[in-house]
Every structure is written in C-alpha cells, then in structure tokens.
Amino acid sequence: MAEQGNRFLADSLLAPKVGIDDPFAAAVHATRMSMTIVDAQAPDMPLVFVNDAFLNMTGYARNEVLGRNCRFLQGPDTEQDAIRGLARATSAGEPVNLDILNYRKDGVPFWNALQISPVRNAEGQVVYFIGSQVDVTARKAAETALEAAAAEQAKTAQQALADRTALLHEVDHRVKNNLQLITSLLVLQTRRTLDDSTRAALQSMLSRVGAIATVHRRLFQSHDLERFDVATFVRDLMGDATSGREEVEVELDLESVDIAAAQAAPLALAVNELVDNAFKHGLAPGRPGRLALRVRRLNGHFIIEVCDDGPGLPPGGQFEPGFGLTITQLLAQQLRATLTFESGEPGVRATLKLPADG
C-alpha cells in the first residue's frame, strides 16, 4: 500500500507536465509559497518534490536538491535545538512548526519559518512529510534589533540608577562632613569664648546645628528617604542632650510617628528649642528635675509634648518670648502646627500639635 501511496503522489506531482486536468498539482507548482515533499520511508528521507518557489528562495536548481535530505540547507550558525526539534518530530511522525536558520546556495543565511506535516497512508503509516517554508529574515532582524534595543535601554537605566545612587551617597557624605565641620567650628569658638552670654549664644547655635545633624544622620540611615520617624529622632536628641545634666530624669513616651522628610528639619529644630527652653527655665542647674517628652497620634494630629517640673509660667501666663521661642513660633507656622504653653502643675507643658497628613 505504501508503495502505491508513494507512486500516487509522485505520479500526480512529479510528472513532467501538469495541467488543468489536475488543478491541485498545478496549484502546488504555481503557488508563491515554497513547498516540499519528503519521502518518509526511503533511507535518510530524501526530497521527492520541490516547487519553483522553493528553488527561488534557496537559489538551487531542481536536480541539485531532489534525492537529498534537506539538511543541505543547514549551516554553521543553524541552532542545534532547531535541528533536534526537527529530528524529534520527523522520527515521531508528528507535525512541527519552527524558525530555523538556513543557507541559500550562495551561502547567504535566511530565517526559515518551517511547517512540516506528516502525510499518512490508509494504514496510518507516515509516507511523506509535506513542508512549507517562509523567509522571515526581515521579521527576525526586527525582533533582534528590538531585543538589542531593549537590552541597551535596560543597561542605560541600570547605569543611570547606579550613577544616581553613587551621587546620592557622595552628596550625603559631603553634607555630613560639612555639618561636622560647622559643629566643630562652633565648639572650637565656644572653647575660646570667655563671655558668658556669647558662650550661651554659641551653645544654642551648636544645639540647633546638632538637631539638624541628627535629622540628617537619621534620614539617610533609613531605607525610606521620604519619611522621617519623629520618635527615633527624639530618642537620639535626648540621648545627646541629657548627658550634660545627669541630675535631670528624662521620661520618654514615644509612639512611632512618621512625617514627610521635608518637615523633618523644621520639626527637629522646634522640638530642640522646646527641650532647650525646658532646660533653661524649667530645670535649673544643680537641682534634680524631671523632663517628660511625649509623642502620640490623636484625631488626625500628631501631638508632641515637652513637660518640665520647674517653677511654671509667670502669673497670668504671659511671658516675653526670647529668640528660641520666636523661632519656634515661626517654625510652628511653617509646619501648620499650633504651639501652646500651659501650666503643667507643676512646671510647664509645651504642646506642638501638627496635622498628621503632612
């Protein structure tokens, strides 16, 4: 039967003359789609039919290809995966579609979108493979160019990110060093200053620069550069501030509260002034005292309280703000916060109330 099948197809397609009495064979000959037929049962599966479109595409003459296995189309850069895929499908008698790099007779490579289907006889044996080939070199080139462009773009983006990170570290480093330099200059000047009020002014400036430095140290240590944790800052600030005044007992009650990084420096300065103020007026040197700092969230606001147990507000609650409190009031305005001083019984309670959306 197989012999008969073979002959039937061979007769219809391989006959030297085809005409309108066999419109199917004529169509296969004439189509611009490259088509081939392979004898699946002959040794090494030779080509038994190729149409003119195949010859045009590959540059071979008919007598150069008939009787040969199609592997003459393969060349040095043909992917082994594609070759193995073909072998697997043909030995299993299964259809296969794949893109394979082939070579014309003149050696010019082209991408072949190959489709192969088995043709079975009445007994179900595979007697032929019918193949069609489309030259997709242009599409492949476009795909490769697109991939290369995407890879290049990814590389550029990665490099840009690396540059940006390096720049950020460099700037961070310089800012820290400059803050350190400013601090050291103020300390050196304070050491050389004998006048008490000048010394006090320099020390106040030192503590303000210190507050900004603490913010900066924290801001770049955290992973999120956009947010700033007030509780951590207050803990740092008090760790530094209390060491000179061992007789003052400090009580911290800190909820973790985030603010926008842009608000960190003004808030830090304001809190620093309030603490400084409490030390100056509420907690006289040499007297044991108590300083309480609370940070909490309440009804869409952040509340920061600084309480001392000193002599409290002057009668009537009115007092003339000094420079420190003046800048605290200005900073509170900037932060859209309210600043109040109340009698804490004993002492003074300063409260800074900020909207929590910032």
Add this chain to the structure above:
Amino acid sequence: MSHPLSVLIVEDEVLLAVELGFLVREAGGVDVGHALDSADAVRLARTLKPDLALVDVHLSDGPTGVDAAREIAGSAGAIVLFMTANLKRLPDDLAGACGVIGKPYSDRAVRRAITFVARCLRDGAAPELPPPGLVLSETFVRRWGVDQLEAAG
C-alpha cells in the same frame, strides 16, 4: 590600665582633629598623635603604641581609612574606633575596629564614647550599654559582654 588612655587621631580635616584632641583630654585621655593619611596613621600607631585610634574612613590619600584601621587593629595592636560619615563603606567586620561613631557627631557623644571605651579597656568588660551614637562591632559586643547586658535588659 592605670595610665590615662592614649589616643591617636587619624583625620584629614584639621579642625575636626583639633576638636577631637580637646574631647579626648576632656574625657580624661591623652592625645598622643595626629595623622592625616594612612601611611602616617600606621607608622604612628606602630611607634606610639596608643591604646585607642580614632580613624576616619576618608583620609588625605583617599578612602584608605579601612585598610589603615585593619593594620592598626592588627599588627599595631591598638583598639580602633571609626568616626565617619561613610558608614556604607565599612566592611561587616568593621576591619577589626571595636565600633563606629557616625558623623555628624556631637561633642557629648564623642566624650561619652571615649569614656565608655576607656572603661571597657580598663575592666575588660562594659560597665553599661554603649552610649547613644556608638555602635560596637559584633566581636566587641561579645568581648566586652554587651550581649549579656542586653540580655539582662
């Protein structure tokens, strides 16, 4: 250790070095030398044999402080404390240093850190948890028993 703590300062910013000198003396130590670059730092550490070297990462010959610290902590046998704004440049083992103070630091933080290290060296153990601003290396957390203090709360 009955003598006052001897300290070598390795810092390329002269003003910072001068100020550190004051802080060392205020903390009861003696500042025995000052190096601006890594070669000087290692040479002075070998000849002066200080108890403690305060080392910046960035020196006048580049980011050489880490290598210098390794030499000083190794062959020169001093305790090294980094003082740097470049925390990210430090290796995980801190190059053998006992710890690090991040810049910008306050004068109080440095005084307390030096006092703390002096007591650890004298007693061979930490008197209390390290002061704010001082971060110890894992090796020294164990050597000075800070892990036990932390566990004890």
